Amino acid sequence: MHTPLTSDHLLPEIHPRAVPPALLKALKTRFGGQFSTAQALREQHGRDESAFSVPPPDAVVFAESTLDVSDAVKLAAQYKAPVIAFGVGSSLEGHLLAVQGGISIDMSRMSQVLSIHAEDLTVTVQPGVTRKALNEAVKSTGLFFPIDPGADATIGGMAATRASGTNAVRYGTMRENVLALEVVTASGEVIRTGTRAKKSSAGYDLTRLMVGSEGTLGIMTEITTRLYPLPEAVMAAIVSFDSLLDAVNTTIQIIQLGVPIARCELLDANTVRIVNAYAKLNLREGAMLLMEFHGSPAGVQEQVALVQAIADEHHGHAFEWAKTPEERTRLWTARHNAYFAGVQSVPGCRAITTDACVPISRLADALLDSVAQAQASGIAYFMVGHVGDGNFHMGYLIDPTKPEERDTAERLNTQLVQRALKLGGTCTGEHGVGLHKMGFLTDETGAGAVAMMRAIKQALDPDNILNPGKIFHYN
Amino acid sequence: MHTPLTSDHLLPEIHPRAVPPALLKALKTRFGGQFSTAQALREQHGRDESAFSVPPPDAVVFAESTLDVSDAVKLAAQYKAPVIAFGVGSSLEGHLLAVQGGISIDMSRMSQVLSIHAEDLTVTVQPGVTRKALNEAVKSTGLFFPIDPGADATIGGMAATRASGTNAVRYGTMRENVLALEVVTASGEVIRTGTRAKKSSAGYDLTRLMVGSEGTLGIMTEITTRLYPLPEAVMAAIVSFDSLLDAVNTTIQIIQLGVPIARCELLDANTVRIVNAYAKLNLREGAMLLMEFHGSPAGVQEQVALVQAIADEHHGHAFEWAKTPEERTRLWTARHNAYFAGVQSVPGCRAITTDACVPISRLADALLDSVAQAQASGIAYFMVGHVGDGNFHMGYLIDPTKPEERDTAERLNTQLVQRALKLGGTCTGEHGVGLHKMGFLTDETGAGAVAMMRAIKQALDPDNILNPGKIFHYN
Numbered sequence: 001m002h003t004p005l006t007s008d009h010l011l012p013e014i015h016p017r018a019v020p021p022a023l024l025k026a027l028k029t030r031f032g033g034q035f036s037t038a039q040a041l042r043e044q045h046g047r048d049e050s051a052f053s054v055p056p057p058d059a060v061v062f063a064e065s066t067l068d069v070s071d072a073v074k075l076a077a078q079y080k081a082p083v084i085a086f087g088v089g090s091s092l093e094g095h096l097l098a099v100q101g102g103i104s105i106d107m108s109r110m111s112q113v114l115s116i117h118a119e120d121l122t123v124t125v126q127p128g129v130t131r132k133a134l135n136e137a138v139k140s141t142g143l144f145f146p147i148d149p150g151a152d153a154t155i156g157g158m159a160a161t162r163a164s165g166t167n168a169v170r171y172g173t174m175r176e177n178v179l180a181l182e183v184v185t186a187s188g189e190v191i192r193t194g195t196r197a198k199k200s201s202a203g204y205d206l207t208r209l210m211v212g213s214e215g216t217l218g219i220m221t222e223i224t225t226r227l228y229p230l231p232e233a234v235m236a237a238i239v240s241f242d243s244l245l246d247a248v249n250t251t252i253q254i255i256q257l258g259v260p261i262a263r264c265e266l267l268d269a270n271t272v273r274i275v276n277a278y279a280k281l282n283l284r285e286g287a288m289l290l291m292e293f294h295g296s297p298a299g300v301q302e303q304v305a306l307v308q309a310i311a312d313e314h315h316g317h318a319f320e321w322a323k324t325p326e327e328r329t330r331l332w333t334a335r336h337n338a339y340f341a342g343v344q345s346v347p348g349c350r351a352i353t354t355d356a357c358v359p360i361s362r363l364a365d366a367l368l369d370s371v372a373q374a375q376a377s378g379i380a381y382f383m384v385g386h387v388g389d390g391n392f393h394m395g396y397l398i399d400p401t402k403p404e405e406r407d408t409a410e411r412l413n414t415q416l417v418q419r420a421l422k423l424g425g426t427c428t429g430e431h432g433v434g435l436h437k438m439g440f441l442t443d444e445t446g447a448g449a450v451a452m453m454r455a456i457k458q459a460l461d462p463d464n465i466l467n468p469g470k471i472f473h474y475n
Numbered sequence: 476m477h478t479p480l481t482s483d484h485l486l487p488e489i490h491p492r493a494v495p496p497a498l499l500k501a502l503k504t505r506f507g508g509q510f511s512t513a514q515a516l517r518e519q520h521g522r523d524e525s526a527f528s529v530p531p532p533d534a535v536v537f538a539e540s541t542l543d544v545s546d547a548v549k550l551a552a553q554y555k556a557p558v559i560a561f562g563v564g565s566s567l568e569g570h571l572l573a574v575q576g577g578i579s580i581d582m583s584r585m586s587q588v589l590s591i592h593a594e595d596l597t598v599t600v601q602p603g604v605t606r607k608a609l610n611e612a613v614k615s616t617g618l619f620f621p622i623d624p625g626a627d628a629t630i631g632g633m634a635a636t637r638a639s640g641t642n643a644v645r646y647g648t649m650r651e652n653v654l655a656l657e658v659v660t661a662s663g664e665v666i667r668t669g670t671r672a673k674k675s676s677a678g679y680d681l682t683r684l685m686v687g688s689e690g691t692l693g694i695m696t697e698i699t700t701r702l703y704p705l706p707e708a709v710m711a712a713i714v715s716f717d718s719l720l721d722a723v724n725t726t727i728q729i730i731q732l733g734v735p736i737a738r739c740e741l742l743d744a745n746t747v748r749i750v751n752a753y754a755k756l757n758l759r760e761g762a763m764l765l766m767e768f769h770g771s772p773a774g775v776q777e778q779v780a781l782v783q784a785i786a787d788e789h790h791g792h793a794f795e796w797a798k799t800p801e802e803r804t805r806l807w808t809a810r811h812n813a814y815f816a817g818v819q820s821v822p823g824c825r826a827i828t829t830d831a832c833v834p835i836s837r838l839a840d841a842l843l844d845s846v847a848q849a850q851a852s853g854i855a856y857f858m859v860g861h862v863g864d865g866n867f868h869m870g871y872l873i874d875p876t877k878p879e880e881r882d883t884a885e886r887l888n889t890q891l892v893q894r895a896l897k898l899g900g901t902c903t904g905e906h907g908v909g910l911h912k913m914g915f916l917t918d919e920t921g922a923g924a925v926a927m928m929r930a931i932k933q934a935l936d937p938d939n940i941l942n943p944g945k946i947f948h949y950n
Contacts, residue, residue, distance in 0.1 A: 448666030
């Protein structure tokens with residue numbers, strides 16, 4: 001098993017490769033004003049939402065086209081220099097940190113919605129389009145893009161980490177929704193994977209190999225994803241419980257009965273308390289489920305009635321439901337505020353987040369022990385969960401100047417992951433491996449599978465220039 | 476573009492490698508009665524439902540455990556001899572033909588349902604379990620396995636070809652449903668991919684790389700797949716149309732409106748005529764849609780009412796619906812009989828089947844021209860479609876003794892595939908590439924993506940022993 005982490009283990013291995021001046025010069029010649037080595041820009045492209053501090057990349061290229069990406073990769077390949085795609089920097093796991101130095105390719109200017117095929121429920125975008133911008137662009141078609149990881153991440157970043165979020169329980173993750181890609185390979189070649197057809201048995205599933213590969217196998221330059229008709233009716237509901245177990249058991253039963261719930265989120269009592277303080281709310285301070293139902297008016301009513309009955313069986317209190325957008329927003333305020341309320345509840349803290357996902361029947365085992373251990377540790381924390389998928393996050397709120405707090409948080413995280421793996425789950429439901437979970441990956445999937453991943457990486461990127469030092473150790 | 480095929484192109488490249496007597500002896504020593512070189516057994520393991528004739532494998536091993544598969548592969552690897560997994564032989568594309576000779580590993584004795592996790596809606600099986608046996612095994616739990624490719628194929632074979640079928644429009648394909656695998660690699664090592672958690676961002680998606688890899692990257696020895704609660708209510712409906720276009724447009728609208736239809740199948744008038752003759756039915760001889768709706772009683776009623784209204788708008792006739800299992804079976808008789816009715820409508824014929832899948836809005840363009848060309852050619856044919864997914868099959872019924880009929884069928888198939896690709900579709904929605912579509916794969920995805928597939932194959936199976944000669948040319 002994985003050695004419990006100490007703060008020493010947590011420092012990523014930093015092995016910057018020397019980026020030769022000739023490469024910087026060639027990039028400057030090719031990209032002119034789209035190229036920069038300014039310190040502030042480099043630093044901006046060298047940090048994310050993780051708790052790691054790593055020296056920034058050597059330079060930044062602002063890509064405006066597939067050709068730009070291809071040319072930047074070709075030049076970097078010539079000098080065997082690392083290239084790291086950058087979206088908005090919302091990674092939680094250090095994905096975009098330049099642990100081996102190199103060139104950050106900023107994709108944010110590739111933000112065109114290239115074609116909306118409303119009649120096929122598909123859209124093709126450049127990777128720098130954010131999920132909110134995508135939803136804005138397709139609004140008039142009566143369709144929407146459901147995947148909502150919280151941050152207004154780019155579609156490229158979301159595809160690269162196999163993101164999901166609150167709607168995944170009904171609409172799936174990036175894995176289920178990305179249909180086709182254009183990808184720049186390690187040699188700078190441009191390839192296409194998949195088609196706009198809903199299904200295919202045409203050879204190896206390169207689309208899904210790229211989705212979740214965290215920029216280590218190629219850089220996506222076009223992404224085709226599914227869209228969904230805006231539901232005819234939407235209702236939201238909240239319900240409070242005296243015990244976390246009751247809330248979790250309600251969730252488990254909802255899923256086991258096959259209720260096509262669109263969102264099913266959990267906050268524990270401690271987190272509700274934090275949110276009440278932050279947003280000046282008066283929510284009942286118990287474990288809280290927040291749910292959303294999509295469908296026909298009658299279908300939604302049916303779902304709400306069934307879920308209310310299940311919650312009643314498990315001693316749910318204060319069941320409230322809402323139809324209009326305004327009322328729904330009010331009910332969901334607690335969930336929307338949870339992350340910031342958590343982080344701001346301890347001034348100056350950094351959050352170390354966990355991301356375990358387990359088979360639904362093991363959710364109580366995984367979650368209750370994790371919350372109990374967090375409480376016993378004395379570390380401040382918050383807890384939110386996409387519990388309909390068996391996925392939950394603890395945010396351990398540590399003082400970054402106190403290594404012992406970080407050690408405690410990492411010990412809690414390690415115990416949480418080991419518990420999830422023992423229950424048949426995964427160390428990461430949606431955040432990705434990045435730097436933070438490299439050790440856990442082997443625990444989860446075994447050395448054989450990791451060796452296979454490494455063999456694929458070596459075959460597709462023999463000089464290890466694509467976001468090196470992430471997911472697994474290469475050498 | 477792909478050169479139109481002639482019957483010469485259709486003969487697969489057969490390059491048997493010499494299987495050394497020492498390997499046969501070693502296999503005999505290890506496997507005793509589970510090993511055979513008997514001609515009849517070899518021939519049985521050297522043919523499938525495709526129209527190809529190829530010499531049989533050199534020997535057959537009946538695997539009874541993962542260890543058996545691992546040992547057989549290890550021995551074959553030692554002598555660089557091909558190994559081909561065999562389920563029930565229902566492939567339509569020559570997947571299991573021993574074009575380079577070698578050892579057939581018969582998986583049919585690995586037919587245990589290993590663990591049913593009803594509370595998580597998952598099941599783990601050995602690869603030799605057939606889909607009907609699986610449904611029998613889980614029946615008492617109130618759950619079912621929805622994927623239905625027609626034949627009572629093995630779960631291993633279905634995973635290897637990324638199969639789908641009539642229920643995929645609602646429940647997805649093997650791509651969406653397989654959660655985890657145990658796989659024997661080209662070196663005989665046993666690895667695990669995925670977990671029973673519903674979602675994960677833990678490294679490269681090896682599960683989906685294996686699904687659809689047609690036995691060329693590994694041999695699956697355990698498969699964990701999702702199950703679904705049996706729907707509370709099920710209704711079936713059929714409706715007939717004067718024109719194929721009306722039937723197709725009805726389908727397109729059903730999908731575009733987001734109706735969660737469980738099955739949506741099409742037969743053209745010619746096929747209804749064939750089925751009437753075969754099963755002594757009196758169905759109206761027009762294009763026919765056959766549908767099934769799953770959900771709550773009210774939800775199903777709503778879907779049926781909506782679909783009837785859509786069909787009415789497109790001049791649908793003779794809308795019939797059925798609630799009880801017996802009535803439903805009656806309505807679905809035509810669909811269930813279509814393949815055999817088709818093949819038996821021309822005594823002594825062989826069917827050359829197509830499998831294009833296009834974005835739903837292009838279904839009319841793809842399908843109508845294909846049917847018109849088949850009719851103009853004078854070749855007998857039948858046509859069935861999982862049209863809710865934009866997927867349809869033509870079966871060209873040729874006299875195997877007449878090369879010119881085969882040429883005509885292959886010309887029609889080539890035109891059909893080229894049309895589908897032009898419309899943004901795929902050459903194979905669910906049958907796989909096998910031997911038959913190797914040329915089309917490059918047309919579809921481009922040389923760059925095929926080169927990437929080849930690089931992955933070379934990395935994971937450097938001696939090319941796993942089902943060689945399939946999907947793409949290796950050297």
